[in-house]
Amino acid sequence: MNFLLSLWTWLEIGLMSLLGFIVQLALAIVTWPFDRRRYVTGRCLRRTAWMSAKLTPFWRFGVHGPVPKQLASRTVVVSNHESNADPFLISHLPWEMKWLGKASLFKIPVVGWSMWLAGDIPVTRGDQNSAKGAMAQCVRWLAKGVPVMIFPEGTRSKTDELLPFKDGAFRLAIEQGADILPLAVSGTRRALPKHSWRFATSRGLVTVGTPISTQGMTLADVERLKALARDQILALRSTLAPLTAVGPE
Numbered sequence: 340m341n342f343l344l345s346l347w348t349w350l351e352i353g354l355m356s357l358l359g360f361i362v363q364l365a366l367a368i369v370t371w372p373f374d375r376r377r378y379v380t381g382r383c384l385r386r387t388a389w390m391s392a393k394l395t396p397f398w399r400f401g402v403h404g405p406v407p408k409q410l411a412s413r414t415v416v417v418s419n420h421e422s423n424a425d426p427f428l429i430s431h432l433p434w435e436m437k438w439l440g441k442a443s444l445f446k447i448p449v450v451g452w453s454m455w456l457a458g459d460i461p462v463t464r465g466d467q468n469s470a471k472g473a474m475a476q477c478v479r480w481l482a483k484g485v486p487v488m489i490f491p492e493g494t495r496s497k498t499d500e501l502l503p504f505k506d507g508a509f510r511l512a513i514e515q516g517a518d519i520l521p522l523a524v525s526g527t528r529r530a531l532p533k534h535s536w537r538f539a540t541s542r543g544l545v546t547v548g549t550p551i552s553t554q555g556m557t558l559a560d561v562e563r564l565k566a567l568a569r570d571q572i573l574a575l576r577s578t579l580a581p582l583t584a585v586g587p588e
Contacts, residue, residue: 356450388426402432413515417488437485491509519568526542551564
């Protein structure tokens with residue numbers, strides 16, 4: 340049964356992605372002349388991800404706790420990374436953010452095209468030139484008042500332990516005078532396990548932390564800023580864990 344439902348889920352996500360891309364492309368033609376922040380095409384992609392999650396028979400995703408209606412104009416959002424299902428969950432939040440993502444995702448037909456239309460930012464892992472270019476794009480979005488979304492672990496953790504945080508998001512925030520906003524996700528590791536194409540029943544939740552101001556910080560404070568964000572994420576995740584626990588199938 341899991342095999343058949345997993346096939347159905349991939350088909351559903353594929354069809355939703357295609358439909359979302361068609362709508363997004365039409366919106367781009369109409370809105371791009373005056374929508375410099377690509378807000379409309381970005382929100383279209385996030386709502387497509389939200390709807391895909393709602394239609395997935397395995398997932399019960401939602402937001403836990405209070406959520407600000409909008410973010411400060413300069414905000415770098417950071418989250419732990421459990422699964423490829425994380426973007427479907429985080430897309431339940433009501434703000435538009437430009438996501439830093441693996442360059443390989445942008446090469447996937449339809450999905451990659453939608454990410455490009457939304458203004459998301461490709462980066463090649465381990466390539467310094469790519470990383471510099473990606474950070475430059477993040478700077479441009481922040482200058483336009485659009486938050487950026489970065490997974491500071493750089494990849495999905497295989498266990499419940501958070502991987503070490505990379506410096507990029509925190510250097511960016513300090514250099515641009517942006518707030519760091521920690522998020523925590525829980526329950527998505529089971530939703531779509533790493534290196535598996537099969538889905539599993541999961542209760543996924545995302546919760547929003549407290550913004551951390553970088554006012555007065557210099558690059559010498561990167562490690563302290565990373566620690567502050569990491570501590571928040573760990574604390575937030577611990578509040579979600581009892582709510583996302585799922586018994587054996």
